[in-house]
Amino acid sequence: MPELSVIIPVKNEEKNIAALIAAIQASLAGIDYELLVVDDGSEDNTDQEVLDNADHRTTLIALQKNYGQSAAIRAGIDHAFGRYVVMLDGDLQNDPSDIPAMLSLLKKGEWDMVAGNRKNRQDGYFLRKIPSRIANALIRSLTGIRLRDFGCTLRIFKKEFATGLGLHGEYHRFIPLLTHIQGARITQVDVKHHHRIHGQSKYGLSRTFKVLRDLPLMIYLSHQRSNKKTKTIIAAFCIALLLISGVFLSISSVTSGPVNLYKLVPGIILIVTGILLIRLAFILKRKAADFRYRQKQVPYSIRQIHRPRN
Numbered sequence: 001m002p003e004l005s006v007i008i009p010v011k012n013e014e015k016n017i018a019a020l021i022a023a024i025q026a027s028l029a030g031i032d033y034e035l036l037v038v039d040d041g042s043e044d045n046t047d048q049e050v051l052d053n054a055d056h057r058t059t060l061i062a063l064q065k066n067y068g069q070s071a072a073i074r075a076g077i078d079h080a081f082g083r084y085v086v087m088l089d090g091d092l093q094n095d096p097s098d099i100p101a102m103l104s105l106l107k108k109g110e111w112d113m114v115a116g117n118r119k120n121r122q123d124g125y126f127l128r129k130i131p132s133r134i135a136n137a138l139i140r141s142l143t144g145i146r147l148r149d150f151g152c153t154l155r156i157f158k159k160e161f162a163t164g165l166g167l168h169g170e171y172h173r174f175i176p177l178l179t180h181i182q183g184a185r186i187t188q189v190d191v192k193h194h195h196r197i198h199g200q201s202k203y204g205l206s207r208t209f210k211v212l213r214d215l216p217l218m219i220y221l222s223h224q225r226s227n228k229k230t231k232t233i234i235a236a237f238c239i240a241l242l243l244i245s246g247v248f249l250s251i252s253s254v255t256s257g258p259v260n261l262y263k264l265v266p267g268i269i270l271i272v273t274g275i276l277l278i279r280l281a282f283i284l285k286r287k288a289a290d291f292r293y294r295q296k297q298v299p300y301s302i303r304q305i306h307r308p309r310n
Helices: 017-027 046-053 069-078 096-107 125-143 159-163 171-181 206-225 229-255 261-295
Strands: 004-010 033-039 058-063 084-087 113-118 155-158 186-191 302-306
Touching (some): 004 096, 017 096, 046 058, 069 084, 069 171, 084 096, 084 159, 096 186, 113 171, 125 171, 155 159, 155 171, 171 186, 229 261
Parallel strands (some): 004 084, 033 058, 113 186
């Protein structure tokens, strides 16, 4: 059984594979590891490039079609045998030379996950860096997890926490938060980051909007995990107060002589706000149940697995 499982989800990265595998082999010399490359429905020669450059440590998992990065990572985790699991992108922007130091820190036992922070991020400023900083600040403020970079794929965990992620959909963006929900102790270290030389980025501005779309559910799950009943009671009380205040203002605006718009309009706004918050609570509860159900399902189908050569 290897000490470390290296998981790399790839799609149309044929020009990066050879250099990536060579960098991993050089960086992890002296470490007992396995490399799992998960091809998420590539339309180029990525599969063949992996096979041409594979050694006895390399496994290629070719998925039936493009399922998305979350499913590809999940497939790698499901087939990993290492005590520790590390993830990195297949575009050569993450640097495998950072892995040994991260593994050493994790093995000291104080942490369950070591995440990477792209200190000198080599991406576009307006379409990548600014939206990322906004999303990172928002996640920090709403979850209390003090990480500087939630989007860096380079991260290493103890295997049990990787297995507990139950990734599906597009929730790979919240891996640190999903790990935190399991009770993991998380730290972050600065890592190197490089320009993409070959191929096209799979990320864009839409990623930020998807984070904002899914963030309320992640916060809801986090609160459920920590059993914060006091905050739930306070929230319910505030919603009830909104509704009662709205009803009171609305009634008083039409029963004390001429209609008083200065009372009626705020009253209606408070009532509508209270109703919307109640509806949001029911939606999040339903989505949380669906999330847990999908965590137990296998979100991918495998076309073929190429095992290491002896």
